[in-house]
Amino acid sequence: MAPPIDAYHTCTVDPIRLAEVTSTQDVARGLPAGSVVVADHQTAGRGRLGRRWEAPPGSALLASFVQPRRPLASLAAGVAAAHACGGEVRLKWPNDLLLGGRKLGGILIEAHGDTCVVGIGINLLWAPPGAAALGADRDVLLERLWKELRHWFEASAEAVLAAWRERSDTLGRRVRVELPGGALEGIAEAIAMDGSLIVGGTKVTAGEVIHLRADGSPAPGEEG
8 A cells, every 4th residue: 555645745756747748758768767647638648558648638647657667677667657656556567557446547658768667647637447546646656756766776676566466457357368369268377577467378468358257248437
């Protein structure tokens, strides 16, 4: 569980604050490690697999954090964001944030030299149909994310994997993975040391995971 809000009062991030950008990822590219960019609105926000991220102005936390590159960066970012959001938030492989089984936020990591830009979008005051919103204060959450990212990007691979397993909403359930050559369906059995997902004995390094009910239909929150 994330520390109480009071624990962050001495941890102050000084972000670049912008009213509107194409994407905070674009602004953060090339900035030194430790930089943070946050915007009220994105006109061309993007997520994993080329998806667009859209939200009304002022309704979401839209931020990019420049971090040193590390192995398991995607899982470390997911763990950090889940801890920052609170005890009820779970992770869908590799790093989607879920609240009550519905998507709360997403993470996009783009590598640039010896740094990576960790883009995080979290629904706060509004959510699209089938998704969830946190209802948290944006600046408080930004402080939490900054501290948690610093911690988990310095943690060992073993610690990151253990924390990811503890927060996972994917492991142990039936899933379908959409791959370029077709779909793979089975039980998500384990997370490998390199962060890959093991589904029915097959190692998946990338793909779109869909949580399924026992009858094979999409689970709640996955219908769209």
